[in-house]
Amino acid sequence: MDTENNTLVSGSEALLRALIREGTDTVFGYPGGAIMPVYDALMDHMDEIEHILVRHEQAATHAAEGYARASGKPGVCLVTGGPGATNTLTGIADAMLDSTPIIVIAGQIAAAMIGTDAFQEVDFTCVTQPICKWSYQINSPDEISSVVARAFFVARSGRPGPVVLSITKDAQVGMTRYVPERVSYIRSYDHDPEIDITRIREAAAAINAAKRPFVLAGHGIELGGAQEEFRMFVEKGGLPFGCTLMGLSVLPSSHPLNKGMLGMHGNLCNNIKTNECDVLIAVGMRFDDRVTGDVSTYARQAKVIHLDIDPAEIGKNVRADIPVLGDCRKSLSMLTERLVKTDRSAWTESFRKYQDEEYDRVISKELYPGEGPLNMGEVVNAVSEATGHKAILVTDVGQNQMMAARYFRFTERLSIITSGGMGTMGFAVPAGIGACYARPDRTVCVFMGDGGLQMTMEEFGTIMEHRIPVKMILLNNNYLGNVRQWQQLFYDRRYSFTHLANPDFQILASAYSIPSRRVTCREDLEDAVSEMLASDGPFFLEACVAEEGNVMPMVPPGRSIDEMMMEC
Amino acid sequence: MEENRLYTIIVHSENFSGILNQVAAVFTRLQVNIESLNVSASSMKDVHKFTITCNTSAKNIDKILKQINKKLDVINASCYTDDEIFQSEIAMFKISTDEFQNWEDTSRLLRGYNTHIVEITPDYLVVELAGSSEAINSLYRELDEINCVRQFVRSGRVAVTASTLEPVSSLLSRRDKRYCSRRNP
Numbered sequence: 002m003d004t005e006n007n008t009l010v011s012g013s014e015a016l017l018r019a020l021i022r023e024g025t026d027t028v029f030g031y032p033g034g035a036i037m038p039v040y041d042a043l044m045d046h047m048d049e050i051e052h053i054l055v056r057h058e059q060a061a062t063h064a065a066e067g068y069a070r071a072s073g074k075p076g077v078c079l080v081t082g083g084p085g086a087t088n089t090l091t092g093i094a095d096a097m098l099d100s101t102p103i104i105v106i107a108g109q110i111a112a113a114m115i116g117t118d119a120f121q122e123v124d125f126t127c128v129t130q131p132i133c134k135w136s137y138q139i140n141s142p143d144e145i146s147s148v149v150a151r152a153f154f155v156a157r158s159g160r161p162g163p164v165v166l167s168i169t170k171d172a173q174v175g176m177t178r179y180v181p182e183r184v185s186y187i188r189s190y191d192h193d194p195e196i197d198i199t200r201i202r203e204a205a206a207a208i209n210a211a212k213r214p215f216v217l218a219g220h221g222i223e224l225g226g227a228q229e230e231f232r233m234f235v236e237k238g239g240l241p242f243g244c245t246l247m248g249l250s251v252l253p254s255s256h257p258l259n260k261g262m263l264g265m266h267g268n269l270c271n272n273i274k275t276n277e278c279d280v281l282i283a284v285g286m287r288f289d290d291r292v293t294g295d296v297s298t299y300a301r302q303a304k305v306i307h308l309d310i311d312p313a314e315i316g317k318n319v320r321a322d323i324p325v326l327g328d329c330r331k332s333l334s335m336l337t338e339r340l341v342k343t344d345r346s347a348w349t350e351s352f353r354k355y356q357d358e359e360y361d362r363v364i365s366k367e368l369y370p371g372e373g374p375l376n377m378g379e380v381v382n383a384v385s386e387a388t389g390h391k392a393i394l395v396t397d398v399g400q401n402q403m404m405a406a407r408y409f410r411f412t413e414r415l416s417i418i419t420s421g422g423m424g425t426m427g428f429a430v431p432a433g434i435g436a437c438y439a440r441p442d443r444t445v446c447v448f449m450g451d452g453g454l455q456m457t458m459e460e461f462g463t464i465m466e467h468r469i470p471v472k473m474i475l476l477n478n479n480y481l482g483n484v485r486q487w488q489q490l491f492y493d494r495r496y497s498f499t500h501l502a503n504p505d506f507q508i509l510a511s512a513y514s515i516p517s518r519r520v521t522c523r524e525d526l527e528d529a530v531s532e533m534l535a536s537d538g539p540f541f542l543e544a545c546v547a548e549e550g551n552v553m554p555m556v557p558p559g560r561s562i563d564e565m566m567m568e569c
Numbered sequence: 570m571e572e573n574r575l576y577t578i579i580v581h582s583e584n585f586s587g588i589l590n591q592v593a594a595v596f597t598r599l600q601v602n603i604e605s606l607n608v609s610a611s612s613m614k615d616v617h618k619f620t621i622t623c624n625t626s627a628k629n630i631d632k633i634l635k636q637i638n639k640k641l642d643v644i645n646a647s648c649y650t651d652d653e654i655f656q657s658e659i660a661m662f663k664i665s666t667d668e669f670q671n672w673e674d675t676s677r678l679l680r681g682y683n684t685h686i687v688e689i690t691p692d693y694l695v696v697e698l699a700g701s702s703e704a705i706n707s708l709y710r711e712l713d714e715i716n717c718v719r720q721f722v723r724s725g726r727v728a729v730t731a732s733t734l735e736p737v738s739s740l741l742s743r744r745d746k747r748y749c750s751r752r753n754p
Contacts, residue, residue, distance in 0.1 A: 126587065131594045135641045136587075155641060186748040188741055189583050189644045195747065313635035 008179075012142030012172045013042035015179040016106070019149035021049050022181050025077050027068060027438045029053045029061040029431075033081025035108030035121060038173035040079075053438065053467060056459040058085050060431035062092020063457070065103040067435025070418045071393055071443075073226070075102040075156045076435060082108045083121025086167070087128070091425055094132040096163035098422025099247065100224055102156035103163045105133075111170040112140050125167045134162030140169050142177035147184070154184040159192035160311040161224055194310065196327035196335065204306045204323045205339035207280050208238055211304075213348050215271075215278035216240045217263060217292075220247035220421070221285015221309060227330035228252065228414045231284065234337045239345035241352060243271035245286045246406050250416035254390065260352050264292040265556045266403040269565050270355035272556065275300050276563040282306045285329050288318035289422070294562035308332050362567045363553050368408070374547040375523055377401065377476045381408040384446055384474060387530045392444040392472075393418060393436050397429035397453035400482035403552040405448040413443075427456030433471040434463060444534065447473045451503050452481045461513040464539045472533050475543045478550060479503055486551050490569055491558070510541040517541035571626040575604070576648045577656065577728050578634070580619035581611060581737045583642040592619060592643070595636040601625045605658075607725030613738055616644065620727050644737055649730060656728040660705040661687070662696045662712060663720035675715070682708045693719060702726065 010018070016039055020028070028050055032040040043052060055061045058080045065076025080089055086107040096103045110119050129136040135155045139148050145168075152164040186192075208214055222231045228251050235242055235258050243263040244251060252259055261268035263275070272294075275281065281303040286292070293299040296318055307314075307321035308329045315324040325332050367378035381404050385392070390410040396402040396419040411417065418436055420428040433447035454475055464471060485499040510517040516536055520529045520543070533540040554565040582588045589608060596603055604622040611618035625633070630648055637646040662684075679686070679696055682704060687695040698708055705723055712718050 127590060130587065130591050131598070187641070188744060190641050191744060193748075193751075311639070313639045317632075317635070 009176040010179050011038065011042060012145055012168070012175050012177060013038040014045075015142055015145040015177050016149065016168065016173070017042055017046050017050065018179050019146050019181070020077060021046065023149065023153040024074060025050060027051050027053065028077045028079050029055055029064040029068070029435065030079030031055055031058050031061060031081070031085060033083075033085045033108065033121075035082035035110055035170060036079060036085070036168075036173070037108075038170070039106075039108070039168070051438070052079075053434070053463060055431065055434075056462045057457065058088035059091050059427070060434075060457050060460050060463070062089045062096065062103060062105060063425070063428050063431035064435035064438075065105075066092060066096050066099070066101045066428075067395060067418050067432030068439040069102050069435070070432075071415055071436040071445075072439035073415060074439075075104055075153055077104045077106070079106050080108070081121070082110060082125065082167070083123050086123055086125045090129070090132065091423070093129055093163045093165060095420055095423040095425045095428065097132050097134065099420065100161050100220060101163065102161040104152050104156055105163060105165045107165065107167050108173070109138060109167040109169045115169070125165065129165040133165050136165040136167070138167040138169065139172045142172050142175040145172065145177065146180055146182045150182040150184040151187070154187070155190070159190070160221075193328055194312070194326050196325065196332050198335075200323055200325045201332065201335045201339065204282075204325055205336055207304055207306060207323060208240070208282065208336070209339075209341045209343070211280035213274075213278045214238065214240050214280040214282060214345070215274050215303075216242035217281065217283040217286050218242045218244045218248045218251045219284060219286025220245065221329055222248060222251045223415055225285060225310070225328055225330045227285075227333055230330050230333040230337070232256075234333045234340070237337050237342050238340045239343050239349065240282070241274070241345075241349045243267065243275075245289070245292055245421075246419060247417065247421045248286060249406060250411040250414055253412045254410035255412070258349065260356070262406055264289075264562075265294070266407065266552050266554070268356070269359040269554055269567070270352040272562045272565055273355050274352060276302065276561070278303050280304045280306065282308070283319075284308045284333065285310075287314045290318070293318060294556045294560055294564075298561040359554065359567070367553075375520065375526065375544055377404040377478075377546050377550055378408045379523065380474065380476060380520075380526065380544040380546065381405050381448065383526050383530050385409045387527070387534055388444050388446065392416070392446045393440060395419070395429050395433040395436055395445060395447040397447075397449035398424045398426045399450050399453060399484075400478075400486065400550070400552050401448045401450040401453070401476045403483075404476070407552070409446075426453040429453060430457050430460045430464075430471075430473065433473065434460060434469050437469045437471050445471050447471055449473065449475055450482055451475060451477045451479060451501055451506075454506070458509070461510065461515060464515060465513040468538045470537060471539050473539070473541045474533075475506060475541070476546050477503065477506070477543055478546050478548045480548060482550070483552070485549070489549070489551070506541070506543050515539045515541050517543065519543040519545065521545045571628055573624045573626055574650065575622060575624050576630050576650060577654055577726060578619070578621040578623070578630075578637070578646060578648045579728065579730070580621065580637055580646040581644040582617050582619065582640075583644070584610070584615050584617045585642050588617070588640070588642055589619075591640050592621075592637055595633055596623065598636070599625075599629055599632060601629055601633065605725035607727050611737070616737060620725060622726050645740065649728070653732065654728040654730050656701060656726050657699055658702055658705055658724050658726050659697065659699045660709070660721065660723040662698070662709070662718055663693055664696060664712060664717045665693050665719045666691070666717075668715050668717040678711060684708070
């Protein structure tokens with residue numbers, strides 16, 4: 002538009018126009034001295050950008066992550082410099098490890114003051130470089146349009162990740178001609194690597210020749226929007242698959258080839274079969290140590306095919322006999338084309354024995370204990386059932402996370418939001434807020450423990466102010482349960498600082514006008530869950546669960562993946 | 570324990586501020602010391618070239634390369650052992666003349682290393698030697714025995730590869746072509 006090209010606007014105005022141009026409709030933020038010009042300009046764009054005032058900047062980043070993970074679009078947060086900026090570090094590192102596209106925009110003092118230890122001066126670009134995909138300081142308003150375009154391109158392309166923009170006061174208040182820009186290619190950054198057809202042929206031949214193939218489905222499938230390509234791939238090949246924590250919703254939990262979760266607290270059949278298969282096909286996953294256990298005994302017998310868009314992941318933890326670098330949406334289609342439709346039902350059926358064993362020894366006891374205090378798993382199961390398995394699951398970190406991952410079921414894509422790589426306690430409540438804004442059409446169920454809740458509990462204020470319809474389920478065992486479980490199993494029951502003296506969470510919820518209910522017995526559970534789901538705003542459900550409940554089965558740390566403890 | 574050896578890493582990057590910091594941080598993360606570092610403009614406009622040497626294991630060098638290559642503004646990074654490159658350094662020696670018992674011998678020594686004399690005064694001479702790391706080490710040892718070295722400085726290593734590699738310019742133009750053809754099919 003001519004007016005856009007010829008009229009001088011402030012850098013702050015240019016920043017907001019650039020954000021809107023990139024499709025930003027929601028911003029999570031917290032104002033402060035070094036970002037005031039942008040906040041002032043924001044008042045003129047409130048019909049286009051909804052700003053959610055969080056209560057702590059860390060929460061803004063987790064909310065942006067929740068938004069990004071539920072919508073597939075970059076999440077945006079806006080904070081001031083100094084402490085406002087450093088408070089976002091945990092969220093930035095979290096987004097980096099979980100390949101989540103967020104843009105963190107932080108104010109910075111005037112350029113002339115930089116280097117003088119001025120009030121709230123932090124070298125934020127330098128601090129964030131090692132923990133984000135790209136970090137840049139904007140010094141002039143003329144750079145804003147191109148830098149914002151570059152930031153969004155970097156955040157969402159290739160292996161997605163967080164981008165940090167530090168914007169000096171000068172750039173915010175200086176005048177510029179806003180000219181919209183778009184970036185779709187950066188020469189030093191091969192965001193969509195060329196797929197080597199020879200590797201595709203080798204991989205297809207190996208899969209066609211396989212008697213016992215097993216697929217590992219990762220978050221990369223969701224990030225690449227390759228859920229349908231993945232479904233066609235496994236169905237044509239008759240390939241059973243297990244999912245990483247981050248990849249749990251790539252296909253419905255009820256899909257006959259979906260064998261559940263991988264890894265330390267994953268499903269027994271997957272961990273056994275990993276060490277029995279002849280071809281292991283990893284798609285958009287990175288062989289995290291929580292998936293592999295002792296890597297020296299991991300899938301040694303198998304030919305490993307690794308599909309990933311990030312060359313740094315291939316061969317990093319587990320050798321790749323056939324590396325397939327590239328966007329899995331494309332490589333999966335190319336592979337499927339070359340697959341021979343094969344009936345591998347006998348192999349797929351052989352998982353059954355271990356599924357039955359796990360059901361008898363672990364699952365049935367967790368879900369249907371008959372008597373005694375509530376189990377975490379049965380609460381998760383009740384919520385999942387009541388939502389028809391259609392909800393978005395957001396978890397915190399620890400036992401609540403593993404129980405939710407094990408017993409929540411999925412029918413839709415982009416439905417699991419959890420802190421997988423960083424394991425950030427306090428993630429759930431703000432990430433749930435972000436998910437609610439990304440998908441107002443879906444129910445968002447947030448599971449957390451009493452430890453994690455108290456790390457970002459201040460966000461009850463954000464939920465109250467905006468009446469955010471997040472359904473929070475506290476699995477309260479008065480312990481830092483996961484650490485306590487390890488202390489029980491590996492530290493001779495020496496419970497060093499894991500017991501929590503907790504407040505009355507219902508009183509806290511009511512202080513924020515959040516309706517709540519406490520459940521202590523299983524007879525009340527179904528009714529409480531129904532009440533929670535029927536409420537049209539936020540709801541806080543406290544489930545008082547067995548204090549010393551354990552997540553089983555479990556691969557003890559440092560042990561081989563097929564050596565799962567079934568009980569303790 | 571895997572054995573350490575000397576690797577020379579060659580990095581091409583955009584010429585933006587902060588890239589050295591990002592490259593160095595990769596070494597810090599793995600607690601690997603940089604032995605020498607040379608950064609300069611390359612033959613291509615706006616492309617900078619880093620030559621870095623470090624002593625480390627094959628496993629670490631693989632991680633280092635992957636992490637450097639992952640940096641957004643790095644065009645490419647690769648590593649070489651000494652038999653895969655031609656390398657050179659430059660060293661300057663400030664030598665005190667008092668200790669010379671015999672000018673003839675010293676002169677022969679300096680000529681033998683093919684040094685270049687930069688400056689001569691009654692008190693000292695400044696000598697420059699360009700060559701391999703070994704030649705510089707060896708000359709230093711011989712002069713040090715006479716106890717005449719007053720100042721010594723050496724540059725980081727620079728290197729060219731023995732193999733025929735795709736030059737960065739053609740990597741970039743190939744990439745350019747690939748992405749542009751996708752945009753305008």
